[in-house]
Amino acid sequence: MPRFALLIEYDGGPFAGWQAQADRPSVQGAVEAALARLDPGFAAGSRIAAAGRTDAGVHATGQVAHADLVRDWDPFRLSEALNWHLKPAPVAILAATRVAEDFHARFSAHERRYTFRLLARRAPATHDRGRVWQVSQPLDAGAMRAGAAHLIGLHDFTSFRSTMCQSKSPVKTLDEIRIEELAVPQGREYRFHLRARSFLHNQVRSIVGTLERVGAGAWPPARVAEALQARDRAACGPVCPPQGLYLTGVGYAPAPFGA
Incomplete structure (x- = not known):
């Protein structure tokens, strides 16, 4: 067949x-x-x-x-x-x-890529309703990047893993977290680009929810490292809603659909 x-x-x-x-x-x-x-x-x-x-x-x-x-x-x-x-x-x-x-x-697959879209503005989303997570206040992208840096590499991601996750091990290598900040009418959009061989259940949403707390000033960037080292789901920030998350690519060698 x-x-x-x-x-x-x-x-x-x-x-x-x-x-x-x-x-x-x-x-x-x-x-x-x-x-x-x-x-x-x-x-x-x-x-x-x-x-x-x-x-x-x-x-x-x-x-x-x-x-x-x-x-x-x-x-x-x-x-x-x-x-x-x-x-x-x-x-x-x-x-x-x-x-x-x-x-x-x-x-x-040897790589998976996700993007999470977070809209920060007071006016409700219209065209992107159901396709972004919206918060009302602008975020500090520099602080979020500093917090994200603690997560790059090989780690035990128990704190950022759903209790329903079926993966045999919480140890994963996160290859990249890149945060874009874009101007939108009367607000800002933050795009979180994450790349790894594989992800745990709710890992991306847990990471973005935690970094939003850093961007809002509720957490210092160093607390992300503390949450990671705790290996305790209770140490993680809130899990953000699903509507801002996109599976944007999967890597294979050779690439089945061309470069």
């Missing part, structure tokens, strides 16, 4: 997350339903696998999944047909490509 990799974008707002669920809408369920309409052999209990299982309300601009199909599709025609059958769900197949049989969207 030919294996295809799919590059997927979606608005997570209407979904209970990526993972298929019996009684709630999911991104995985939407894509699998579209595949079943195109490739009857796929309908017999087949599943697709993704690079990351995003939570309810989390978005993606660069999710990757793979599917084994009966028909050997032209990749462009496959992406076009899937997009037709995905309507009107806010899910798009940006690209499809044939991959080797041993390619696995999750286990072949």
